[in-house]
Amino acid sequence: MELICPAGNYQSLIKAVDHGANAVYIGLKNETNARHFSGLNFSEKQISKAIDYAHQQGCKVYCAINTFPREQKWSRWTNAVDQAMGSGIDTLIVADIGVMDYIRSRSSDFPIHLSVQASSTNLESLNFYHQQFAIRRAVLPRVLSLAQVEKLAKNAPVEIEVFGFGSLCIMAEGRCYLSSYMTGESPNTQGVCSPAAYVEWEDKGAQLESRLNGLLIDRFRENENAGYPTLCKGRFEVHGQVEHALEEPTSLNTMDILPQLESAGVAAIKIEGRQRSPAYVTQVTRAWRQAIDSLSNKDADGKTRQIVTEDLADLAEGKQTTIGAYERSWQ
Ligand code: SF4
Structure with missing residues (x-):
């Protein structure tokens, strides 16, 4: 499984790359991505530098253009696509079908990953995105049970990526008011x-x-x-x-079900947190690299995963973690 780590800025990107991410995800400095914070994200110059560094270390760079465009500012989203594709980015993470259509008007095969923001939770929806826009992968929303994820990973025509660690969002992702x-x-x-x-x-x-x-x-x-x-x-x-009334302030941690996610054929584990510090990115990337590697090292009793989970305890929201919807009896 690929380990996909957050990079809110250049320092975090370096930390993620150096500590074992297979890919990092970034955003541009505007509202075309869902982490539009001041002080975060990448200018045109920084993107080229970031891509050079990551590629030298064999790490891919994905760019999130995953918000829903406003009609009057549509060109901001098409400019973002042009900029990212021109910079040598490996993949675009997209939610809006208009943006996907624009990407396909420029290239029939540029890699597109369906963003979690699209909230695609069933096979029919994934088939649609695959047939219409030839998406390669879908990031599933954090509202599905393990059985549902397993079924989609087995039957979907695209690779499946799931969230492994970080803050939880309980609404239809991207559409919360x-x-x-x-x-x-x-x-x-x-x-x-x-x-x-x-x-x-x-x-x-x-x-x-x-x-x-x-x-x-x-x-x-x-x-x-x-x-x-x-x-x-x-x-x-x-x-x-x-x-x-709605959700406890806890962080998602899927360390306990990592072997099941791997057996289900999940292609990638995503770590939430482009708003987090480089120190956080270092610690979480290192821990998840060890955990994923331990699966192929036959860590049958899960000792490595137990140790790294303890290391991560202080980083969780409210110092509590949950497997979230993966094990919820209600959906
Ligand atoms: S449900 Fe909560 S975490 Fe998700 S977008 Fe709304 S306020 Fe944010």
Whole structure:
């Protein structure tokens, strides 16, 4: 299985390449990718430098142009495609069919991976993208069970990539309006669920409160891990009970089911986190390289995976991890 690591900037890319990524994914410095944060992403000059470095080490570079274009700014997306294809990028990660159509008007066989943002979860949908746009691979949304992933990996006409580690998103990926509703900034093109400018923390002595644009998201007791506040992972009163109504603030970690993902024929494991630091990318890439390699080294009892999971414990959101939908009895 390929290990696909996040590179929000040049330093992270170097770390991912040096610590064993088979491919890194990056974005341009505008709203054509779903991590449009200030200080992140690559200029034209940096892309060429990044591709040169990665290719010298045998690592591929994928470029995410995976947001849904706004009608009045359509040329921004076509310019991004032109720029990425002209720079020597290996693959484009795309969600919108208009953008895919544009890529095919330029090249009949340039590699396209279907972004997680497209939320493609069934065989018919994957067949459609394959027939219409000759996609090579699909990144599945983090809402499918292991059995569903296995079935798709066995029957789909394209390679399957799944998320292995990092933050979870519980909505139809790419189409969430929770933070748009509260802040007017969309996770699609502004790249962030809770824009920092709208986040407030207030220390109330025994409790720490987090708010997004004035709305109370959570109250943490002393010594309780306080994760970055997003609306989907807040605690709200439902039928008189205060609870994580939608999702707990935990990170996805599929280390325990890695052998099953490999046997299912999953082509690649993706690590979430282009917004993370180079130090984070170093640690996670190193750990996942070891874990994937341990499968071919016949690490039958999973000792290596157990050790690297312990190494990753501190990096998880709220210091908790979950296998998420892979093992959920409800879907
Ligand atoms: S707010 Fe939550 S559900 Fe919405 S995009 Fe962000 S992580 Fe996903």
